Amino acid sequence: MKTKLVVIILVPLVVFGLSLVLGPKIINPFAMDETSREILFSVRAPRSIVALLMGMALGASGAVLQGILRNPLADPYILGISSGASLSAAIGIIMGLTFLGSFTIPVLAFAGAIFTGSLVGVMGWKRGGLWPERLLLAGVGLSFLFSALLMLIMSVSSDEGLRRATLWIFGDLSMSDWSRIPFGLIFVLGGMLLSMARAKALNALILGDELAHSLGFTPHVERFFLFVSVGLMTSASVSLGGMIGFIGLLVPHMIRFFAGSDSRALIPASAFMGGALLCVADLVSRSILPPMELPAGVVTAIIGSPYFLYLLRRRNVLSV
Amino acid sequence: MSSASDLPILDFDRISFSYAKNGAFIKDLSFSIGEGEFIGLLGANGSGKSTILKLGGGILKPSAGRLMLWGKSLQTFRNRDRAKLISYMPQSLDVTVPFTVRELVDMGLYPYDIRPAMTTGEALDMVGLRGRADGRLADLSSGEQRRTFIAMTLLQGAGLLLLDEPLANLDIRYQIELVLLLRRLKEERNISIVMALHDINVALQLEKVMLIKSGEILGIGAPEEVLTEERIRQAFGIKVRIIRQQGENAYVSYKNSF
Numbered sequence: 001m002k003t004k005l006v007v008i009i010l011v012p013l014v015v016f017g018l019s020l021v022l023g024p025k026i027i028n029p030f031a032m033d034e035t036s037r038e039i040l041f042s043v044r045a046p047r048s049i050v051a052l053l054m055g056m057a058l059g060a061s062g063a064v065l066q067g068i069l070r071n072p073l074a075d076p077y078i079l080g081i082s083s084g085a086s087l088s089a090a091i092g093i094i095m096g097l098t099f100l101g102s103f104t105i106p107v108l109a110f111a112g113a114i115f116t117g118s119l120v121g122v123m124g125w126k127r128g129g130l131w132p133e134r135l136l137l138a139g140v141g142l143s144f145l146f147s148a149l150l151m152l153i154m155s156v157s158s159d160e161g162l163r164r165a166t167l168w169i170f171g172d173l174s175m176s177d178w179s180r181i182p183f184g185l186i187f188v189l190g191g192m193l194l195s196m197a198r199a200k201a202l203n204a205l206i207l208g209d210e211l212a213h214s215l216g217f218t219p220h221v222e223r224f225f226l227f228v229s230v231g232l233m234t235s236a237s238v239s240l241g242g243m244i245g246f247i248g249l250l251v252p253h254m255i256r257f258f259a260g261s262d263s264r265a266l267i268p269a270s271a272f273m274g275g276a277l278l279c280v281a282d283l284v285s286r287s288i289l290p291p292m293e294l295p296a297g298v299v300t301a302i303i304g305s306p307y308f309l310y311l312l313r314r315r316n317v318l319s320v
Numbered sequence: 321m322s323s324a325s326d327l328p329i330l331d332f333d334r335i336s337f338s339y340a341k342n343g344a345f346i347k348d349l350s351f352s353i354g355e356g357e358f359i360g361l362l363g364a365n366g367s368g369k370s371t372i373l374k375l376g377g378g379i380l381k382p383s384a385g386r387l388m389l390w391g392k393s394l395q396t397f398r399n400r401d402r403a404k405l406i407s408y409m410p411q412s413l414d415v416t417v418p419f420t421v422r423e424l425v426d427m428g429l430y431p432y433d434i435r436p437a438m439t440t441g442e443a444l445d446m447v448g449l450r451g452r453a454d455g456r457l458a459d460l461s462s463g464e465q466r467r468t469f470i471a472m473t474l475l476q477g478a479g480l481l482l483l484d485e486p487l488a489n490l491d492i493r494y495q496i497e498l499v500l501l502l503r504r505l506k507e508e509r510n511i512s513i514v515m516a517l518h519d520i521n522v523a524l525q526l527e528k529v530m531l532i533k534s535g536e537i538l539g540i541g542a543p544e545e546v547l548t549e550e551r552i553r554q555a556f557g558i559k560v561r562i563i564r565q566q567g568e569n570a571y572v573s574y575k576n577s578f
Contacts, residue, residue: 070414200427200430203419203423203427203430204427204430206414206417206418206419207413207414207424208410208413208414210374210377210408210410211408211409211410211413213377213378213379213399213408214377214379214403214407214408214409215403215427215428215430215431215476216399216401216402216403216404216430217399217430218399256418260423261417261418261419261420261423262419262423
């Protein structure tokens with residue numbers, strides 16, 4: 001167990017370090033000139049931190065959501081939060097809104113995400129609590145609606161707006177700068193601490209509401225807190241850099257294979273691995289064909305899927 | 321050994337409950353569970369067995385009447401404190417959950433800040449599963465899966481187990497093993513048990529049974545007194561014959577109904 005713990009903490013650190021020094025231009029941290037320093041501190045460091053935060057948020061919320069929905073195919077985007085965020089961000093991008101400067105699009109995305117999350121919560125609420133099936137169906141329903149509206153807007157928009165909106169939707173880390181990080185950090189860490197504080201309850205909820213109750217929890221209250229934690233993390237992640245697939249769905253499954261299913265370990269481990277994976281994916285996406293950048297979400301899936309399929313071949317990993 | 325203390329562990333005092341607005345499903349139900357009692361709860365499907373167990377476990381709230389746990393209203397207990405005294409186990413357990421035996425059993429510790437006296441190993445020993453601690457729940461047999469959940473309740477330390485049809489889906493050997501295990505828990509640890517079940521022949525092996533119909537008690541007491549041909553006909557609407565042999569327990573023949 002100790003070795004696994006070391007690996008889970010060490011991997012993201014090493015990856016983060018590498019993502020700072022590697023890239024189209026390799027930087028020797030012990031002999032930096034002015035340009036290298038500028039690249040390292042103004043471009044790569046904020047970008048890698050954003051990648052780390054987004055990946056952590058997605059990995060952790062995937063682990064939590066699969067538990068509260070008791071569904072191995074749940075990912076943070078299934079609740080429609082990302083569709084809501086994408087819709088409001090795309091509207092902002094296409095209309096060229098700049099009322100909050102460089103914060104306009106992230107703030108719009110965050111507002112769209114929180115609005116959608118709350119809407120899903122309201123629709124999933126009945127008889128004094130949140131019900132997994134209702135949450136899931138409300139999320140899927142809203143997702144379709146918002147995606148359709150998004151397509152509608154994109155199909156009537158100009159070329160430049162369309163290109164930028166598309167980039168954003170598929171995960172664009174190139175706009176990362178230091179100014180967004182404190183906000184991302186607050187919501188991602190806040191959500192993660194909340195979910196980890198309720199990790200025992202999550203384990204119990206996975207057994208079913210009646211056993212969770214018998215173990216001393218109030219299922220509806222616990223599910224509400226966990227849902228809020230997912231909402232915060234997912235919203236922060238989407239507003240930092242758009243949608244990144246794969247991590248929220250499959251990283252928790254990889255971690256279950258590696259570190260077991262106890263949510264107290266699963267949530268932080270999925271966060272660390274999600275962060276590491278997105279960091280690697282971002283490094284690859286900006287290094288492989290410079291100066292062109294590939295969408296980080298695409299690279300994540302291309303790196304992650306074969307490994308996941310390999311695990312699936314070796315062992316039955318698809319259970320909550 | 322049974323009813324060592326005068327104070328019942330759990331007392332149903334004129335409890336009423338309804339699922340819908342039209343009429344009470346359970347009306348004025350009164351009975352109590354003493355320390356170290358093992359009660360079999362019988363009745364037709366839909367007669368209210370699960371409802372009674374869920375009321376006792378605090379999952380459902382009565383619409384009228386008083387439910388007293390150790391002389392104190394059950395509703396005044398915090399969930400965590402109640403969990404240290406009562407453990408409810410639903411009929412259907414999700415055995416596809418990804419946990420190992422040890423991870424699941426350890427969840428019995430959740431109501432506690434300080435680890436209680438019993439260790440996970442001891443709980444697993446009680447149910448005969450120490451060797452399977454690191455196996456996945458999903459890989460166990462149905463009988464072992466049930467016993468894993470029982471080990472969890474042991475670690476939970478509750479003095480009252482409310483078990484909803486734990487014998488369902490078990491073959492006859494696992495059924496006997498589980499009943500013997502529960503009897504041992506009652507004798508060695510003075511744990512009180514209320515177990516809903518369907519098999520009248522198994523019920524005849526218990527020391528006390530309660531037969532219900534439409535949320536009302538048809539009889540409570542020793543099985544040979546409660547499970548008469550007449551009462552079984554009332555409760556289930558079938559004719560049976562109870563065959564008694566000297567020196568052996570009675571058994572119920574369903575021949576008359578086939």
